[in-house]
Amino acid sequence: MSARGSIVGKVYLVGAGPGAPDLLTLRAARLLEAADIVFHDALVHPDILALAGRARQIDVGKRYGKVSTEQRFINRALIEAARTHSLVVRLKGGDPMLFGRAQEELDALKAAGIECEVVPGVTAALAAAATLKVSLTRRGIARTVVFLTPRVGKGESASEWLAPALAADSVVLYMAAGAATSIAASLIGAGKPGATPVALVESATLPEERRLFTTLEALQSAKLPPATGPVVVCVGEVFRESSFKEIDHANLMREVSSARL
Protein backbone atom coordinates (compact mmCIF):
# COMPACT_ATOMS: atom_id res chain seq x y z
CA MET A 1 0.00 0.00 0.00
CA SER A 2 2.83 2.38 0.76
CA ALA A 3 6.52 2.79 0.06
CA ARG A 4 7.04 2.13 3.72
CA GLY A 5 5.26 -1.19 3.23
CA SER A 6 4.09 -1.52 6.80
CA ILE A 7 0.46 -0.44 6.78
CA VAL A 8 -1.47 -3.12 8.60
CA GLY A 9 -3.78 -1.20 10.85
CA LYS A 10 -7.38 -0.14 10.61
CA VAL A 11 -8.81 2.99 12.22
CA TYR A 12 -12.26 3.04 13.84
CA LEU A 13 -13.93 6.40 14.43
CA VAL A 14 -16.12 5.51 17.38
CA GLY A 15 -18.89 7.44 19.11
CA ALA A 16 -18.50 7.40 22.91
CA GLY A 17 -22.11 8.45 23.46
CA PRO A 18 -23.43 11.39 25.50
CA GLY A 19 -21.69 10.81 28.83
CA ALA A 20 -22.88 7.86 30.92
CA PRO A 21 -20.59 4.88 30.29
CA ASP A 22 -23.46 2.43 29.74
CA LEU A 23 -24.79 4.51 26.86
CA LEU A 24 -21.87 3.22 24.81
CA THR A 25 -22.84 0.69 22.09
CA LEU A 26 -21.89 -2.96 22.39
CA ARG A 27 -19.75 -2.59 19.24
CA ALA A 28 -17.84 0.36 20.69
CA ALA A 29 -17.21 -1.54 23.93
CA ARG A 30 -15.83 -4.56 22.04
CA LEU A 31 -13.57 -2.39 19.88
CA LEU A 32 -12.18 -0.60 22.93
CA GLU A 33 -11.46 -3.94 24.61
CA ALA A 34 -9.52 -5.08 21.53
CA ALA A 35 -7.82 -1.74 20.75
CA ASP A 36 -4.03 -1.36 20.60
CA ILE A 37 -4.15 2.43 20.79
CA VAL A 38 -6.93 4.92 21.57
CA PHE A 39 -7.01 8.64 20.74
CA HIS A 40 -9.82 10.21 22.75
CA ASP A 41 -11.60 13.51 23.34
CA ALA A 42 -11.20 15.28 26.68
CA LEU A 43 -14.70 14.61 28.01
CA VAL A 44 -14.87 10.83 27.62
CA HIS A 45 -15.86 9.10 30.90
CA PRO A 46 -13.00 7.28 32.72
CA ASP A 47 -15.09 4.07 32.90
CA ILE A 48 -15.25 4.04 29.10
CA LEU A 49 -11.47 4.47 28.80
CA ALA A 50 -11.02 1.71 31.39
CA LEU A 51 -12.51 -0.73 28.85
CA ALA A 52 -9.43 -0.15 26.68
CA GLY A 53 -7.24 -1.92 29.22
CA ARG A 54 -4.60 -3.15 26.81
CA ALA A 55 -4.39 0.04 24.74
CA ARG A 56 -2.07 3.00 24.85
CA GLN A 57 -4.37 5.97 25.53
CA ILE A 58 -3.77 9.46 24.16
CA ASP A 59 -5.87 12.49 25.07
CA VAL A 60 -6.25 14.71 22.00
CA GLY A 61 -9.21 16.54 23.49
CA LYS A 62 -10.52 19.93 22.59
CA ARG A 63 -12.26 21.42 25.59
CA TYR A 64 -13.69 24.92 25.64
CA GLY A 65 -10.76 26.02 23.50
CA LYS A 66 -8.39 25.43 26.42
CA VAL A 67 -6.48 22.20 25.84
CA SER A 68 -6.65 22.14 22.07
CA THR A 69 -4.76 19.66 19.98
CA GLU A 70 -4.45 20.84 16.41
CA GLN A 71 -6.54 18.87 13.92
CA ARG A 72 -3.56 18.38 11.60
CA PHE A 73 -1.61 16.82 14.46
CA ILE A 74 -4.46 14.40 15.17
CA ASN A 75 -4.70 13.43 11.49
CA ARG A 76 -0.96 12.72 11.33
CA ALA A 77 -1.00 10.80 14.62
CA LEU A 78 -3.84 8.54 13.39
CA ILE A 79 -1.95 7.74 10.18
CA GLU A 80 1.27 6.99 12.06
CA ALA A 81 -0.61 4.82 14.57
CA ALA A 82 -2.18 2.75 11.78
CA ARG A 83 1.32 2.01 10.45
CA THR A 84 2.40 0.50 13.74
CA HIS A 85 -0.79 -0.85 15.38
CA SER A 86 -3.49 -3.25 14.12
CA LEU A 87 -6.51 -1.73 15.80
CA VAL A 88 -6.63 2.03 16.24
CA VAL A 89 -9.65 3.67 17.90
CA ARG A 90 -10.44 7.38 17.55
CA LEU A 91 -13.01 7.89 20.30
CA LYS A 92 -15.25 10.95 20.01
CA GLY A 93 -17.90 12.30 22.37
CA GLY A 94 -21.49 11.65 21.23
CA ASP A 95 -21.66 10.59 17.59
CA PRO A 96 -18.65 11.09 15.30
CA MET A 97 -20.70 12.46 12.36
CA LEU A 98 -22.36 15.38 14.20
CA PHE A 99 -20.10 18.33 15.12
CA GLY A 100 -17.14 15.96 15.49
CA ARG A 101 -14.88 17.16 12.66
CA ALA A 102 -14.78 13.55 11.54
CA GLN A 103 -14.58 14.37 7.83
CA GLU A 104 -11.13 15.89 8.20
CA GLU A 105 -9.87 12.68 9.81
CA LEU A 106 -11.67 10.41 7.32
CA ASP A 107 -10.25 12.34 4.36
CA ALA A 108 -6.70 12.28 5.77
CA LEU A 109 -6.88 8.52 6.41
CA LYS A 110 -8.29 7.85 2.95
CA ALA A 111 -5.57 9.92 1.31
CA ALA A 112 -2.98 7.85 3.20
CA GLY A 113 -4.61 4.61 1.99
CA ILE A 114 -5.65 3.53 5.46
CA GLU A 115 -8.80 1.49 6.02
CA CYS A 116 -11.37 3.19 8.18
CA GLU A 117 -14.77 2.45 9.68
CA VAL A 118 -17.25 4.62 11.60
CA VAL A 119 -19.21 3.37 14.61
CA PRO A 120 -22.19 5.62 15.34
CA GLY A 121 -23.10 6.69 18.87
CA VAL A 122 -25.90 8.26 20.89
CA THR A 123 -25.79 12.00 20.29
CA ALA A 124 -26.24 14.65 23.02
CA ALA A 125 -29.58 15.95 21.70
CA LEU A 126 -31.21 12.54 22.05
CA ALA A 127 -29.73 12.07 25.52
CA ALA A 128 -31.18 15.46 26.49
CA ALA A 129 -34.59 14.51 25.11
CA ALA A 130 -34.47 11.22 27.05
CA THR A 131 -33.57 12.89 30.33
CA LEU A 132 -36.22 15.59 29.82
CA LYS A 133 -38.76 12.92 28.79
CA VAL A 134 -39.73 15.16 25.88
CA SER A 135 -39.95 13.68 22.38
CA LEU A 136 -38.35 15.98 19.79
CA THR A 137 -41.12 15.09 17.35
CA ARG A 138 -44.80 15.06 18.19
CA ARG A 139 -47.88 14.66 16.07
CA GLY A 140 -49.46 18.01 15.24
CA ILE A 141 -46.70 19.98 17.04
CA ALA A 142 -43.27 19.02 15.74
CA ARG A 143 -42.38 17.19 12.57
CA THR A 144 -38.95 18.70 11.90
CA VAL A 145 -35.90 18.76 14.16
CA VAL A 146 -32.74 20.77 13.55
CA PHE A 147 -29.35 20.28 15.19
CA LEU A 148 -26.89 23.14 14.90
CA THR A 149 -24.11 24.97 16.65
CA PRO A 150 -24.01 28.73 17.24
CA ARG A 151 -20.21 28.56 17.23
CA VAL A 152 -18.73 30.55 14.39
CA GLY A 153 -15.80 29.22 12.34
CA LYS A 154 -13.44 31.02 9.99
CA GLY A 155 -15.31 32.72 7.13
CA GLU A 156 -18.73 31.85 8.54
CA SER A 157 -21.45 34.34 9.36
CA ALA A 158 -22.68 34.46 12.95
CA SER A 159 -26.32 34.51 11.88
CA GLU A 160 -26.20 31.61 9.38
CA TRP A 161 -27.84 29.27 11.87
CA LEU A 162 -30.91 31.49 12.34
CA ALA A 163 -32.85 30.54 9.19
CA PRO A 164 -32.97 26.79 9.89
CA ALA A 165 -33.57 27.48 13.61
CA LEU A 166 -36.63 29.56 12.71
CA ALA A 167 -37.93 27.10 10.10
CA ALA A 168 -37.75 23.91 12.19
CA ASP A 169 -40.25 22.93 14.91
CA SER A 170 -37.70 21.64 17.45
CA VAL A 171 -34.18 23.07 17.67
CA VAL A 172 -31.24 21.66 19.60
CA LEU A 173 -28.11 23.79 19.81
CA TYR A 174 -24.83 21.98 20.51
CA MET A 175 -21.70 23.44 22.09
CA ALA A 176 -23.90 26.15 23.51
CA ALA A 177 -22.17 26.59 26.88
CA GLY A 178 -21.87 30.29 27.55
CA ALA A 179 -24.01 31.18 24.53
CA ALA A 180 -27.50 30.54 25.92
CA THR A 181 -28.45 34.18 26.57
CA SER A 182 -27.14 35.40 23.21
CA ILE A 183 -28.91 32.51 21.42
CA ALA A 184 -32.18 33.60 23.05
CA ALA A 185 -31.60 37.24 22.08
CA SER A 186 -30.77 36.29 18.47
CA LEU A 187 -33.87 34.12 18.11
CA ILE A 188 -36.16 36.82 19.57
CA GLY A 189 -34.47 39.43 17.36
CA ALA A 190 -35.22 37.24 14.33
CA GLY A 191 -38.90 37.04 15.22
CA LYS A 192 -39.24 33.90 17.35
CA PRO A 193 -41.86 34.56 20.08
CA GLY A 194 -40.39 35.30 23.53
CA ALA A 195 -42.82 32.80 25.07
CA THR A 196 -41.19 29.90 23.16
CA PRO A 197 -40.23 27.23 25.70
CA VAL A 198 -36.55 26.42 26.24
CA ALA A 199 -34.87 23.57 28.08
CA LEU A 200 -31.17 23.68 28.97
CA VAL A 201 -29.38 20.46 29.76
CA GLU A 202 -25.83 20.39 31.12
CA SER A 203 -23.82 17.14 31.37
CA ALA A 204 -26.76 15.04 30.15
CA THR A 205 -26.90 11.47 31.58
CA LEU A 206 -24.08 12.09 34.13
CA PRO A 207 -24.63 12.31 37.91
CA GLU A 208 -23.90 16.05 37.79
CA GLU A 209 -26.59 16.61 35.12
CA ARG A 210 -28.62 19.86 35.41
CA ARG A 211 -31.91 20.55 33.66
CA LEU A 212 -33.64 23.90 33.45
CA PHE A 213 -36.93 24.86 31.83
CA THR A 214 -37.48 28.46 30.85
CA THR A 215 -38.57 30.66 27.89
CA LEU A 216 -36.60 32.64 25.32
CA GLU A 217 -37.81 35.87 26.97
CA ALA A 218 -36.63 34.89 30.46
CA LEU A 219 -33.40 33.37 29.20
CA GLN A 220 -32.48 36.50 27.26
CA SER A 221 -31.95 38.49 30.44
CA ALA A 222 -30.89 35.66 32.79
CA LYS A 223 -27.51 35.84 34.49
CA LEU A 224 -26.08 32.36 34.05
CA PRO A 225 -22.84 31.35 35.76
CA PRO A 226 -20.31 29.56 33.51
CA ALA A 227 -21.02 25.89 32.71
CA THR A 228 -18.67 23.16 33.88
CA GLY A 229 -19.93 20.49 31.45
CA PRO A 230 -21.26 20.38 27.89
CA VAL A 231 -24.58 22.18 27.41
CA VAL A 232 -27.34 21.68 24.85
CA VAL A 233 -30.05 24.29 24.45
CA CYS A 234 -33.42 22.91 23.31
CA VAL A 235 -35.98 25.31 21.84
CA GLY A 236 -39.54 24.62 20.70
CA GLU A 237 -43.16 24.05 21.62
CA VAL A 238 -42.56 20.41 22.60
CA PHE A 239 -40.54 21.64 25.60
CA ARG A 240 -43.64 23.32 27.04
CA GLU A 241 -45.00 19.89 27.89
CA SER A 242 -44.85 17.72 31.01
CA SER A 243 -42.33 18.93 33.60
CA PHE A 244 -42.54 22.53 32.43
CA LYS A 245 -46.20 22.84 33.35
CA GLU A 246 -45.60 21.63 36.89
CA ILE A 247 -42.79 24.01 37.74
CA ASP A 248 -43.39 27.30 39.46
CA HIS A 249 -41.82 29.85 37.17
CA ALA A 250 -40.53 32.30 39.80
CA ASN A 251 -38.87 29.48 41.69
CA LEU A 252 -37.41 28.21 38.46
CA MET A 253 -35.69 31.45 37.62
CA ARG A 254 -34.13 31.61 41.09
CA GLU A 255 -32.85 28.13 40.36
CA VAL A 256 -31.44 29.32 37.03
CA SER A 257 -29.35 32.01 38.69
CA SER A 258 -27.94 29.64 41.29
CA ALA A 259 -27.26 26.85 38.80
CA ARG A 260 -23.90 26.23 37.23
CA LEU A 261 -25.37 26.69 33.77
Next chain:
Amino acid sequence: MSARGSIVGKVYLVGAGPGAPDLLTLRAARLLEAADIVFHDALVHPDILALAGRARQIDVGKRYGKVSTEQRFINRALIEAARTHSLVVRLKGGDPMLFGRAQEELDALKAAGIECEVVPGVTAALAAAATLKVSLTRRGIARTVVFLTPRVGKGESASEWLAPALAADSVVLYMAAGAATSIAASLIGAGKPGATPVALVESATLPEERRLFTTLEALQSAKLPPATGPVVVCVGEVFRESSFKEIDHANLMREVSSARL
Protein backbone atom coordinates in the same frame (compact mmCIF):
# COMPACT_ATOMS: atom_id res chain seq x y z
CA MET B 1 -50.99 5.37 43.63
CA SER B 2 -54.18 3.81 42.25
CA ALA B 3 -57.45 2.45 43.53
CA ARG B 4 -56.26 -0.91 42.32
CA GLY B 5 -53.27 -0.54 44.62
CA SER B 6 -51.01 -2.84 42.68
CA ILE B 7 -48.69 -0.57 40.71
CA VAL B 8 -45.18 -1.89 41.19
CA GLY B 9 -43.69 -1.79 37.73
CA LYS B 10 -41.54 0.68 35.89
CA VAL B 11 -41.62 1.19 32.14
CA TYR B 12 -38.46 1.81 30.11
CA LEU B 13 -38.80 3.33 26.64
CA VAL B 14 -35.68 1.94 25.03
CA GLY B 15 -34.01 2.71 21.69
CA ALA B 16 -33.07 -0.47 19.82
CA GLY B 17 -30.68 1.39 17.53
CA PRO B 18 -30.59 1.46 13.72
CA GLY B 19 -30.54 -2.26 12.94
CA ALA B 20 -27.34 -4.17 13.72
CA PRO B 21 -27.71 -5.88 17.11
CA ASP B 22 -24.33 -4.64 18.39
CA LEU B 23 -25.36 -1.02 17.90
CA LEU B 24 -27.58 -1.44 20.95
CA THR B 25 -26.34 0.41 24.05
CA LEU B 26 -24.98 -1.47 27.06
CA ARG B 27 -27.84 -0.07 29.16
CA ALA B 28 -30.46 -1.31 26.70
CA ALA B 29 -28.88 -4.78 26.63
CA ARG B 30 -28.91 -5.01 30.45
CA LEU B 31 -32.54 -3.87 30.66
CA LEU B 32 -33.60 -6.44 28.07
CA GLU B 33 -31.79 -9.18 29.99
CA ALA B 34 -33.67 -8.20 33.15
CA ALA B 35 -37.05 -7.46 31.54
CA ASP B 36 -40.24 -9.28 32.54
CA ILE B 37 -42.16 -8.20 29.46
CA VAL B 38 -41.10 -6.51 26.20
CA PHE B 39 -43.33 -4.65 23.73
CA HIS B 40 -41.37 -4.19 20.52
CA ASP B 41 -41.61 -2.65 17.07
CA ALA B 42 -41.80 -4.91 14.02
CA LEU B 43 -38.31 -4.25 12.68
CA VAL B 44 -36.23 -5.05 15.78
CA HIS B 45 -33.46 -7.59 15.03
CA PRO B 46 -34.12 -11.15 16.38
CA ASP B 47 -30.69 -11.16 18.11
CA ILE B 48 -31.76 -8.12 20.14
CA LEU B 49 -35.01 -9.80 21.17
CA ALA B 50 -33.02 -12.93 22.07
CA LEU B 51 -31.37 -10.91 24.86
CA ALA B 52 -34.75 -10.71 26.58
CA GLY B 53 -34.67 -14.45 27.29
CA ARG B 54 -36.84 -14.39 30.39
CA ALA B 55 -39.39 -11.89 29.10
CA ARG B 56 -42.77 -12.29 27.49
CA GLN B 57 -42.38 -10.65 24.06
CA ILE B 58 -45.19 -8.82 22.31
CA ASP B 59 -44.92 -7.43 18.77
CA VAL B 60 -46.82 -4.13 18.59
CA GLY B 61 -45.06 -3.12 15.39
CA LYS B 62 -46.19 -0.63 12.84
CA ARG B 63 -44.70 -1.55 9.51
CA TYR B 64 -45.49 0.32 6.32
CA GLY B 65 -49.03 0.71 7.58
CA LYS B 66 -49.61 -3.02 7.19
CA VAL B 67 -49.51 -4.65 10.62
CA SER B 68 -50.55 -1.62 12.65
CA THR B 69 -51.33 -1.82 16.30
CA GLU B 70 -53.37 1.18 17.41
CA GLN B 71 -51.48 3.62 19.62
CA ARG B 72 -54.27 3.65 22.20
CA PHE B 73 -54.01 -0.12 22.50
CA ILE B 74 -50.24 0.11 23.08
CA ASN B 75 -50.72 2.79 25.75
CA ARG B 76 -53.29 0.65 27.58
CA ALA B 77 -51.15 -2.49 27.29
CA LEU B 78 -48.11 -0.70 28.80
CA ILE B 79 -50.18 0.54 31.76
CA GLU B 80 -51.65 -2.91 32.36
CA ALA B 81 -48.20 -4.52 32.08
CA ALA B 82 -46.75 -2.14 34.70
CA ARG B 83 -49.50 -3.24 37.12
CA THR B 84 -48.46 -6.87 36.86
CA HIS B 85 -44.73 -6.82 36.01
CA SER B 86 -41.74 -5.14 37.68
CA LEU B 87 -39.68 -4.32 34.62
CA VAL B 88 -41.49 -3.43 31.42
CA VAL B 89 -39.51 -2.56 28.28
CA ARG B 90 -41.03 -0.70 25.33
CA LEU B 91 -38.42 -1.27 22.61
CA LYS B 92 -38.46 1.14 19.67
CA GLY B 93 -36.39 1.17 16.48
CA GLY B 94 -33.61 3.79 16.44
CA ASP B 95 -34.08 6.39 19.19
CA PRO B 96 -37.43 6.69 21.00
CA MET B 97 -37.51 10.52 20.86
CA LEU B 98 -37.23 10.92 17.06
CA PHE B 99 -40.29 9.90 15.01
CA GLY B 100 -41.16 7.25 17.60
CA ARG B 101 -44.49 8.60 18.90
CA ALA B 102 -42.96 8.28 22.36
CA GLN B 103 -44.76 11.32 23.80
CA GLU B 104 -48.15 9.64 23.52
CA GLU B 105 -46.86 6.68 25.55
CA LEU B 106 -45.02 8.88 28.08
CA ASP B 107 -48.14 11.02 28.64
CA ALA B 108 -50.40 7.97 29.06
CA LEU B 109 -48.01 6.39 31.59
CA LYS B 110 -47.68 9.64 33.52
CA ALA B 111 -51.44 10.10 33.65
CA ALA B 112 -51.69 6.57 35.08
CA GLY B 113 -49.07 7.38 37.73
CA ILE B 114 -46.54 4.91 36.36
CA GLU B 115 -42.83 5.55 36.65
CA CYS B 116 -41.06 5.79 33.34
CA GLU B 117 -37.53 6.24 32.00
CA VAL B 118 -36.18 6.78 28.48
CA VAL B 119 -33.01 5.11 27.20
CA PRO B 120 -31.69 6.87 24.08
CA GLY B 121 -30.42 4.96 21.07
CA VAL B 122 -28.45 5.40 17.84
CA THR B 123 -30.77 6.99 15.30
CA ALA B 124 -30.98 5.94 11.63
CA ALA B 125 -29.52 9.20 10.24
CA LEU B 126 -26.30 8.73 12.19
CA ALA B 127 -26.08 5.08 11.15
CA ALA B 128 -26.50 6.18 7.53
CA ALA B 129 -23.77 8.82 7.91
CA ALA B 130 -21.45 6.20 9.46
CA THR B 131 -22.00 3.70 6.69
CA LEU B 132 -21.58 6.37 4.00
CA LYS B 133 -18.49 7.72 5.81
CA VAL B 134 -19.90 11.22 5.34
CA SER B 135 -20.03 13.59 8.31
CA LEU B 136 -23.37 15.44 8.43
CA THR B 137 -21.53 18.58 9.56
CA ARG B 138 -18.39 19.92 7.93
CA ARG B 139 -16.46 23.12 8.41
CA GLY B 140 -17.33 25.67 5.74
CA ILE B 141 -19.97 23.40 4.12
CA ALA B 142 -22.51 22.24 6.69
CA ARG B 143 -23.24 23.65 10.10
CA THR B 144 -26.93 22.77 10.39
CA VAL B 145 -28.60 19.37 10.10
CA VAL B 146 -32.34 18.78 9.88
CA PHE B 147 -34.17 15.49 10.46
CA LEU B 148 -37.73 15.27 9.20
CA THR B 149 -40.31 12.97 7.72
CA PRO B 150 -42.24 13.65 4.52
CA ARG B 151 -45.10 11.54 5.88
CA VAL B 152 -48.26 13.56 6.31
CA GLY B 153 -50.45 13.16 9.38
CA LYS B 154 -54.03 14.27 9.99
CA GLY B 155 -54.43 18.03 9.61
CA GLU B 156 -50.85 18.53 8.44
CA SER B 157 -49.83 20.14 5.19
CA ALA B 158 -47.79 18.08 2.75
CA SER B 159 -45.32 20.91 2.16
CA GLU B 160 -44.66 21.86 5.81
CA TRP B 161 -41.31 20.08 5.75
CA LEU B 162 -39.98 22.07 2.79
CA ALA B 163 -38.97 25.30 4.60
CA PRO B 164 -36.60 23.63 7.10
CA ALA B 165 -35.33 21.28 4.37
CA LEU B 166 -34.37 24.31 2.25
CA ALA B 167 -32.86 26.26 5.14
CA ALA B 168 -30.59 23.53 6.56
CA ASP B 169 -27.26 22.47 5.06
CA SER B 170 -27.71 18.70 5.50
CA VAL B 171 -31.14 17.06 5.40
CA VAL B 172 -32.03 13.51 6.41
CA LEU B 173 -35.56 12.32 5.65
CA TYR B 174 -36.89 9.43 7.72
CA MET B 175 -39.59 6.96 6.77
CA ALA B 176 -38.92 7.91 3.18
CA ALA B 177 -39.44 4.47 1.59
CA GLY B 178 -41.47 4.96 -1.56
CA ALA B 179 -41.26 8.75 -1.31
CA ALA B 180 -37.76 9.37 -2.70
CA THR B 181 -38.80 10.53 -6.18
CA SER B 182 -41.55 12.82 -4.88
CA ILE B 183 -39.17 14.25 -2.26
CA ALA B 184 -36.72 15.10 -5.04
CA ALA B 185 -39.46 16.68 -7.16
CA SER B 186 -40.73 18.76 -4.20
CA LEU B 187 -37.26 20.04 -3.33
CA ILE B 188 -36.50 20.99 -6.96
CA GLY B 189 -39.93 22.61 -7.25
CA ALA B 190 -39.12 24.68 -4.15
CA GLY B 191 -35.88 25.93 -5.68
CA LYS B 192 -33.23 23.46 -4.49
CA PRO B 193 -30.67 22.96 -7.32
CA GLY B 194 -31.13 19.71 -9.28
CA ALA B 195 -27.39 19.03 -8.96
CA THR B 196 -27.68 18.73 -5.15
CA PRO B 197 -26.15 15.40 -4.13
CA VAL B 198 -28.38 12.73 -2.58
CA ALA B 199 -27.55 9.48 -0.81
CA LEU B 200 -30.19 6.82 -0.19
CA VAL B 201 -29.57 4.22 2.46
CA GLU B 202 -31.85 1.22 2.93
CA SER B 203 -31.55 -1.10 5.97
CA ALA B 204 -28.50 0.79 7.31
CA THR B 205 -25.99 -1.38 9.26
CA LEU B 206 -27.70 -4.68 8.33
CA PRO B 207 -26.17 -7.27 5.93
CA GLU B 208 -28.83 -6.39 3.33
CA GLU B 209 -27.92 -2.68 3.46
CA ARG B 210 -28.04 -0.79 0.13
CA ARG B 211 -26.42 2.58 -0.53
CA LEU B 212 -26.98 4.73 -3.59
CA PHE B 213 -25.47 8.08 -4.51
CA THR B 214 -27.31 10.29 -6.97
CA THR B 215 -28.61 13.86 -7.43
CA LEU B 216 -32.04 15.42 -6.94
CA GLU B 217 -32.34 15.81 -10.74
CA ALA B 218 -31.61 12.12 -11.47
CA LEU B 219 -33.69 10.89 -8.55
CA GLN B 220 -36.72 12.89 -9.64
CA SER B 221 -37.21 10.75 -12.74
CA ALA B 222 -35.74 7.47 -11.45
CA LYS B 223 -37.93 4.36 -11.41
CA LEU B 224 -37.28 2.83 -8.00
CA PRO B 225 -38.73 -0.58 -7.10
CA PRO B 226 -40.41 -0.77 -3.66
CA ALA B 227 -38.11 -0.91 -0.62
CA THR B 228 -38.07 -3.95 1.64
CA GLY B 229 -36.38 -2.21 4.60
CA PRO B 230 -36.43 1.25 6.17
CA VAL B 231 -34.98 3.99 3.95
CA VAL B 232 -33.39 7.32 4.83
CA VAL B 233 -32.84 9.93 2.12
CA CYS B 234 -29.84 12.21 2.73
CA VAL B 235 -29.63 15.51 0.83
CA GLY B 236 -26.87 18.10 0.84
CA GLU B 237 -23.45 19.18 -0.39
CA VAL B 238 -21.63 16.94 2.10
CA PHE B 239 -22.91 13.90 0.18
CA ARG B 240 -20.98 14.97 -2.92
CA GLU B 241 -17.76 13.87 -1.21
CA SER B 242 -15.77 10.64 -1.17
CA SER B 243 -17.58 7.66 -2.68
CA PHE B 244 -19.73 9.80 -4.94
CA LYS B 245 -16.74 11.03 -6.89
CA GLU B 246 -15.51 7.52 -7.58
CA ILE B 247 -18.75 6.14 -8.96
CA ASP B 248 -19.56 6.13 -12.66
CA HIS B 249 -22.90 7.86 -12.89
CA ALA B 250 -24.39 5.86 -15.80
CA ASN B 251 -23.54 2.61 -14.05
CA LEU B 252 -25.02 3.95 -10.89
CA MET B 253 -28.38 4.70 -12.40
CA ARG B 254 -28.57 1.18 -13.84
CA GLU B 255 -27.89 -0.03 -10.33
CA VAL B 256 -30.65 2.22 -9.01
CA SER B 257 -33.24 0.64 -11.28
CA SER B 258 -32.24 -2.88 -10.32
CA ALA B 259 -31.95 -2.09 -6.62
CA ARG B 260 -34.68 -2.79 -4.13
CA LEU B 261 -34.86 0.86 -3.17
